Amino acid sequence: MNRTSRFRFGYLPVALIVYALLLVPVALVIITSLTTSSVPTIPTDGLSLQWYGELAGSSQILNALVVSTVVAVASAVVSGLIGTITAFGFVRSDFPYKQTVSTVLLLPLMISPVITGLAIVQYAGMIRLPGDYPVLILGHVVLTLPYVFLIIRARLVTFDETLEQASLIMGANWLETALNVTLPIISPSVFTGALIAFVVSFGEFTATQFLISPGTTTVPVIIYTELRTGLTPTISALATVLAVIMLVAAVIGEVSGGDA
Amino acid sequence: MLEVENLTKFYGDLRAVNDLSFRIEEGEFGTLLGPSGCGKSTTLRTIAGLVDPTEGGIYLRGDDVTGQAPNERNIGLVFQDSATFPHMTVEENIEYGLKMSGFDPDEREKQITKYLDLVQISEYRDHRPTELSGGQERRVSIARALAYEPDILLLDEPLTGLDRVLRQDLRNEIKQIQREVEVTTLYVTHDQEEALSMSDKILVLNNGEKQQEGTPTEIYDDPSNRFVANFVGKSTRLPGTVASHDPPQIDTPIGTVPTDTASLDGFDPGADVEVFLRPEDLSLADAGDGVLRGSVTNVEYLGTYSEVLIDAGEGIQAVLHTSTSANVDIGDEVALTFDPSNVIVLEA
Amino acid sequence: MIIEGIPVPKFVERRVSSRSLAAFGLGFLTVFYIVPILFLYWNSLNFGGGGLFSNYERAFSNIYLVTLGRSFYFGALTTVVTLALGYVLAYYIAFRSSREKFLLGLVVLPLWIAYVIRYLGIQLLLFPSSPLVQLLGTDFGILFSTKGVIVGLTTVFLPFAILPIYHALKSIDEDLIDASRILGATQLRTVRSVILPLSLSGVVAGGIIVFILATGSFLAPAMLGGPSDTMIANVIEQSYSQTFDLGLASSLAVIYTTILLVLLMVFNSYVNLGEVLGEL
Numbered sequence: 026m027n028r029t030s031r032f033r034f035g036y037l038p039v040a041l042i043v044y045a046l047l048l049v050p051v052a053l054v055i056i057t058s059l060t061t062s063s064v065p066t067i068p069t070d071g072l073s074l075q076w077y078g079e080l081a082g083s084s085q086i087l088n089a090l091v092v093s094t095v096v097a098v099a100s101a102v103v104s105g106l107i108g109t110i111t112a113f114g115f116v117r118s119d120f121p122y123k124q125t126v127s128t129v130l131l132l133p134l135m136i137s138p139v140i141t142g143l144a145i146v147q148y149a150g151m152i153r154l155p156g157d158y159p160v161l162i163l164g165h166v167v168l169t170l171p172y173v174f175l176i177i178r179a180r181l182v183t184f185d186e187t188l189e190q191a192s193l194i195m196g197a198n199w200l201e202t203a204l205n206v207t208l209p210i211i212s213p214s215v216f217t218g219a220l221i222a223f224v225v226s227f228g229e230f231t232a233t234q235f236l237i238s239p240g241t242t243t244v245p246v247i248i249y250t251e252l253r254t255g256l257t258p259t260i261s262a263l264a265t266v267l268a269v270i271m272l273v274a275a276v277i278g279e280v281s282g283g284d285a
Numbered sequence: 286m287l288e289v290e291n292l293t294k295f296y297g298d299l300r301a302v303n304d305l306s307f308r309i310e311e312g313e314f315g316t317l318l319g320p321s322g323c324g325k326s327t328t329l330r331t332i333a334g335l336v337d338p339t340e341g342g343i344y345l346r347g348d349d350v351t352g353q354a355p356n357e358r359n360i361g362l363v364f365q366d367s368a369t370f371p372h373m374t375v376e377e378n379i380e381y382g383l384k385m386s387g388f389d390p391d392e393r394e395k396q397i398t399k400y401l402d403l404v405q406i407s408e409y410r411d412h413r414p415t416e417l418s419g420g421q422e423r424r425v426s427i428a429r430a431l432a433y434e435p436d437i438l439l440l441d442e443p444l445t446g447l448d449r450v451l452r453q454d455l456r457n458e459i460k461q462i463q464r465e466v467e468v469t470t471l472y473v474t475h476d477q478e479e480a481l482s483m484s485d486k487i488l489v490l491n492n493g494e495k496q497q498e499g500t501p502t503e504i505y506d507d508p509s510n511r512f513v514a515n516f517v518g519k520s521t522r523l524p525g526t527v528a529s530h531d532p533p534q535i536d537t538p539i540g541t542v543p544t545d546t547a548s549l550d551g552f553d554p555g556a557d558v559e560v561f562l563r564p565e566d567l568s569l570a571d572a573g574d575g576v577l578r579g580s581v582t583n584v585e586y587l588g589t590y591s592e593v594l595i596d597a598g599e600g601i602q603a604v605l606h607t608s609t610s611a612n613v614d615i616g617d618e619v620a621l622t623f624d625p626s627n628v629i630v631l632e633a
Numbered sequence: 634m635i636i637e638g639i640p641v642p643k644f645v646e647r648r649v650s651s652r653s654l655a656a657f658g659l660g661f662l663t664v665f666y667i668v669p670i671l672f673l674y675w676n677s678l679n680f681g682g683g684g685l686f687s688n689y690e691r692a693f694s695n696i697y698l699v700t701l702g703r704s705f706y707f708g709a710l711t712t713v714v715t716l717a718l719g720y721v722l723a724y725y726i727a728f729r730s731s732r733e734k735f736l737l738g739l740v741v742l743p744l745w746i747a748y749v750i751r752y753l754g755i756q757l758l759l760f761p762s763s764p765l766v767q768l769l770g771t772d773f774g775i776l777f778s779t780k781g782v783i784v785g786l787t788t789v790f791l792p793f794a795i796l797p798i799y800h801a802l803k804s805i806d807e808d809l810i811d812a813s814r815i816l817g818a819t820q821l822r823t824v825r826s827v828i829l830p831l832s833l834s835g836v837v838a839g840g841i842i843v844f845i846l847a848t849g850s851f852l853a854p855a856m857l858g859g860p861s862d863t864m865i866a867n868v869i870e871q872s873y874s875q876t877f878d879l880g881l882a883s884s885l886a887v888i889y890t891t892i893l894l895v896l897l898m899v900f901n902s903y904v905n906l907g908e909v910l911g912e913l
Contacts, residue, residue: 036729039721043795046718046788047743050754057757065757067764111658118651126659127907128897133666134910136893137849139866140670140886143873147676147883148669167666174658175910187368190335193355194362195433196385198641199649205381205635209372228747231851231866235873245749252753252856256760264750275745377635384637 051268058261065258076262086247086263093243093267096158097226100165105219107166108173109211115174116181127178134171141168142235149236157238164236168229169222176221180214213281220278224271286311287332287437287469292341294327294493301327303493305341309437309486312467314460318480319490320516325473328490329439332471334358345436359386361430361468363440367422369414375401375425376410379432386433400428403462420451427459437469444479456483477517481505489513511559511631520561521577521603524633527552535560535630538599540576544628552630561629564592564606569613570622577603577621581613595619670890677884688884697868697885704864704889707779708848711786712794715843716836718787719794723835724828726795727802737799740792748789752856755785781857782864786847793846794839797909801835802828838909841900845893865889 057065061073080086115127133141142164149160188210192202208215230245237246244267251260287309294302302324309315317325330336332343334355342351350358361382369378376397383393401407404424406417414422423443430438440459444452460483463470474480480487481501489496489504489512497509508514515522525537533549535542535558542560552558567577579597586609593613595603603621613619679687691697726736743751758765759776766772775781805828813823847853851866858864863871865885873882900906 036721036725039718040725043718043722043791044739046784047791048739050751050758050788051743051746052754053757053763054750054754064762066762107658107661110654111661114651114653114655114658116651118655120652120655124905124907125901126655128901128905129667130658130662131907131910132897133662135845135897135906136670136890137851137866139849139851139869140673140890141666143869143882143886144669144673145665147879148665148672151672163665167662170658170662171910175907185366185368187364187366188370190333190355191362191364191368191370191429192381192385193335194333194358194360195382195429196356196359197381197637198354198356198639200639200641201385201637204639205637206370210370224745228749230747230749234870245747248749248753249852249856252756256753256756260753261757264747264753268746268750271745271747272742381635384635 054261054264054268058258058265060258060261063258065256065261076258077266079259080262080266085242086244089242089244089247090266092161092241093227093245096161096165096241096243097223099158099162100169100226101219101223103162103166104169104173104222105215108170108218108222109177109215111170112174112177112181113207116178116184130174131171133167138168138229138232139235142232145232146235157241160238161233161236161241161243164232165226165229168232169225172221172225173218176218177211177214180211184211216281217278220274220281224274224278227274228267228271286344286346287315287471288342288344289328289332290342290344292328292331292343293339294324294331294336295339301493302331302338305490305493305495307488307495307498309469309471311346311469314463314470314472314483314485316472316474316480316484316487317490318474318477318487318517319496320475323475323490324493325475325490326441327493329441329471329473332437333360333362333439356385359433359436361433361435361438363423363426363430363438363443365442365445367414367419367426369422369425369429371413371415374411374413375406375417378414378425379429382429382433388433396432396434400432403431403465404428404458419447420455423447423455427462431462431466431468435468437471438463440470440472442474443472444474444476452479459483481517489516491516505563506629508561508629508631511633514559514561514629514631519564519604520629521564521567521597521601521605523560523562523601525558525560527554527556527558527630529554533625535628537576539578539597539601542576542628543625544630545626548626548628548630552632557633558630559633561631562603562623563627563629564604566623566627567603567605567621568623569605569607569611570620575620575622579603579619581615581617581619584613584615593619595621673883673886673890676879677887679880688880689888691881692884692888700863700868701865701885701888701892703862704848704866707782707786707850707854707862707864708844710783711790711847712840712844714783714787715791715794716798716840719791719839720798720832720836723795723798723802727799740795743789744792748852749856751789752785752852755781755788755857776857777859779858779862781859782853782862785853785857786850789853790843790846793842797839797842798832798835801832801838805831834904838904841904841906842909845897845900849889849893 056067058076059072060066060068061071115123145164145167146160149156154160188206189202192206197205228245230249233243234246237243244263248260248264290306292302292305305328317328319325327336331338334353338351342349344350345358373381379397379400380393383396388396401410404427406421406424409417409421414425417425444455447455456479472483484501487501487504488498491512497504497513504513505518508517514520523537523542525535525542527549528534528536528541530546530549533544533546535544537560577597579595581593582596583594585592590606591609593605593607595605597603605621607613677688678685726733730736757763759772775784809827810823813827818826849866850864851870854862854864854867869882869885872878872885
């Protein structure tokens with residue numbers, strides 16, 4: 026600390042601006058959801074949960090919450106499975122251009138989700154994939170797979186392979202070894218990866234707008250559509266619910282994967 | 286019984302093991318001894334099935350296991366870093382191999398109790414390996430490797446990373462357990478003390494090739510070449526040429542060294558040789574006597590004996606083990622004598 | 634619980650290798666991501682009247698080119714702003730603060746919240762009856778303008794700049810900083826000649842990520858920009874869902890994707906993107 030203590034750089038104001046940019050908008054969403062006014066402002070005369078009551082009374086919103094949850098859970102499970110298998114394959118094998126090929130796996134993270142949405146919705150039409158849940162889940166699996174892959178790859182790189190060798194020598198075949206030794210030991214990371222996939226899926230909007238059907242509208246899509254007609258405390262309340270679910274999932278994921 | 290026949294292993298262009306053959310009899314304790322990179326670990330991993338040999342065969346109790354997967358061979362292996370399963374208790378670690386080898390529940394219980402007892406960690410039965418000390422963890426991995434009664438026990442430098450006292454304790458215990466269980470054992474180490482104290486038979490390896498095979502006494506007292514003589518035990522080393530067979534004598538830069546006829550077998554007069562004298566074969570004499578003379582440069586007190594270093598001139602350093610009661614100090618001029626029959630003569 | 638007695642038939646044993654597991658994941662992504670994108674290339678071609686590349690003729694018309702240019706311009710602008718702000722904050726967290734973990738946690742926290750919520754928060758901050766606007770009497774014309782888009786993109790992508798720079802700063806050997814000071818360099822000189830060059834990898838990595846993500850943004854212009862601030866993602870979405878012009882949507886998508894892939898190849902030759910993303 027000492028070596029830079031005489032540094033007069035003026036970074037404190039910058040730090041304040043950055044943290045304000047990062048945190049104030051989110052805080053504002055939460056605060057304005059508690060207002061008693063019909064416009065989403067900072068509550069001045071007491072707090073109210075009436076807008077949450079309104080959410081609970083809307084079958085459209087409750088339905089969207091169910092859809093979002095179903096899609097996010099399904100994406101987390103499928104992504105977790107495929108991501109684990111893929112990360113395993115990449116860490117444990119060597120082939121030409123492995124580095125480049127693994128960058129291909131990260132493309133859904135880098136190419137705009139608009140492209141992913143557009144490409145998948147058209148492709149689903151061509152291969153006759155049912156236009157509700159399957160398309161939506163498929164799109165979200167593609168979008169979340171890179172996260173799971175990255176997390177589990179990082180864990181496997183530090184995995185002590187002599188544990189697997191010990192298991193083999195003790196008479197277990199590779200499948201028994203994978204199920205009894207490798208998976209239990211890396212399971213916290215798999216769990217973390219799946220939860221991150223859940224979070225990403227739960228909040229995704231840009232690709233999702235291409236993939237929804239009337240019966241499978243997700244919460245972020247509702248928020249975006251409602252916004253077109255103006256800001257309301259109800260939107261803030263819905264956004265808060267979404268944010269809380271995402272944060273809780275993320276925190277559980279981070280805590281459970283502590284050693285990863 | 287383990288037989289290794291003409292084992293050769295290449296890693297790319299690198300030859301790790303070259304045409305190695307040896308045999309460990311039923312119940313025998315064999316050791317592969319050599320410096321790091323000598324091919325001993327590769328050999329062990331080949332026997333375990335973790336590495337495929339480039340050429341050669343592995344036979345366990347007479348069966349050819351060369352092409353078999355590790356889980357098809359009935360082998361116990363103690364890893365250098367224990368490799369105990371961190372997500373299982375001590376008991377579960379041991380039970381794992383028993384289950385995979387098809388022991389029924391009653392037998393499993395019996396074996397777990399027996400082997401926990403044998404390695405003296407019964408009280409930690411329900412602990413996780415992460416809660417144990419390094420030494421206790423090694424014990425778990427030894428019990429784990431033995432419990433399912435493998436045809437052979439392999440140990441890959443199992444004492445690495447432990448402190449000296451613990452190493453010595455475990456060394457004795459491993460030997461004791463091995464004798465009690467009568468399991469055929471192959472031990473891999475770079476530590477000559479471990480090898481000499483535990484083994485029925487030692488194979489000294491260097492650069493992937495067998496240098497010598499024999500009992501600890503044969504290896505120490507009768508090394509077959511300079512590598513073995515240097516690697517196993519300490520010596521005073523003198524370069525020289527054979528002066529005559531009768532009397533048997535060798536010319537060295539510091540004078541003529543008497544030896545016995547047998548040690549000069551196969552050497553013509555004038556042949557270049559190297560003379561090795563073990564520290565305990567040297568004894569202090571009155572100044573003026575003996576071939577080796579010089580001043581004491583260091584005295585290291587080692588409890589039961591002292592190690593004395595002497596500058597004998599011509600760049601030759603003599604090393605001597607003497608009783609701690611001997612009165613030697615740094616700077617003293619001393620002379621050393623030895624029995625000519627103890628002189629080791631090797632091709633230079 | 635130990636699972637046992639699962640036989641692995643010989644032919645499976647022989648075929649299932651680590652490589653085949655990697656191939657499985659790659660195959661999945663190929664079938665459900667790469668191939669769909671390749672179909673965009675196919676769909677972008679016109680098989681009706683008016684020439685095979687007529688969609689491209691329209692796509693390369695002035696307004697779409699301007700939009701494309703604007704996307705990369707906004708991306709670059711966002712990159713510059715986030716790097717400048719991000720570097721100072723990363724430096725502060727890495728060397729000056731006593732509560733590193735906490736401050737870093739506050740940077741990571743917003744990453745777990747949906748973009749749509751964070752942009753909503755900015756709207757709430759800047760809309761006419763917000764307390765801030767009431768207090769200052771103006772929103773400085775930020776909302777629904779180019780400034781709004783840049784503020785939004787900066788807010789949302791700042792963590793992607795801060796984290797790589799922070800990691801780069803933390804990996805600088807502190808002895809080097811001490812050595813520079815012992816050799817008599819002033820603080821500012823130490824920053825300029827030791828810290829900045831050694832943290833450049835983090836700056837480059839963060840800059841690339843922010844640039845790529847910002848360029849492809851849909852929500853920032855849609856929620857915070859005016860009618861003349863649309864970016865390429867918005868135009869693609871509009872031509873698909875509003876004018877139902879699949880050919881145009883596909884050809885615009887193809888142009889954007891191709892440019893981005895080329896950029897990614899160039900970037901990837903400088904930094905290993907997989908490693909950078911893995912650090913986040």
